[in-house]
Amino acid sequence: MKSMTRLLSSVAIACLLSAAAHAQNNGATLFQSNCVMCHGADGKGSTPTGQALKVANLHSPEIVKMSDADLANVISKGKKSMPAFGSRLSPPQVEALVSYIRTLQKQ
Numbered sequence: 822m823k824s825m826t827r828l829l830s831s832v833a834i835a836c837l838l839s840a841a842a843h844a845q846n847n848g849a850t851l852f853q854s855n856c857v858m859c860h861g862a863d864g865k866g867s868t869p870t871g872q873a874l875k876v877a878n879l880h881s882p883e884i885v886k887m888s889d890a891d892l893a894n895v896i897s898k899g900k901k902s903m904p905a906f907g908s909r910l911s912p913p914q915v916e917a918l919v920s921y922i923r924t925l926q927k928q
């Protein structure tokens with residue numbers, strides 16, 4: 822009985838881990854396909870398009886300081902040359918991007 826409990830809890834943990842890994846990949850994939858051309862893979866905006874448009878460096882203290890809700894808002898509604906993604910991405914996709922930006926900011 823004890824080993825059954827242990828088996829079940831390791832299955833539960835494996836599921837949780839794969840769900841977390843999936844959300845993470847999702848954010849990374851979304852960033853890669855929608856944001857990298859301007860913001861660069863590292864989010865610093867050093868791509869030629871990024872420099873031409875004066876993109877924000879996602880590592881800057883002002884952006885690190887913004888709340889998740891503010892980031893989600895900019896991603897959905899856009900800001901100056903930053904396109905609005907609200908019609909192309911679902912709210913969970915925007916959330917995945919916000920958490921991916923947080924991951925980038927820690928690097």
Ligand code: HEC
Pocket residue numbers: 851852855856857858859860874875876877879884892895896900901902903904906918922
């Ligand atoms: C066409 C180029 C372009 C693309 C594509 C783009 N951005 Fe931006 N982004 C910008 C520019 C330009 C700014 C600076 C806006 C400004 O002048 O304040 C910016 C700013 C931002 C900011 C900071 C906003 C602020 O209030 O300072 C965030 C966060 C951001 N982008 C996230 C993203 C994410 C996530 C994606 C992909 C879904 C993305 N961007 C795609 C050009 C782009």
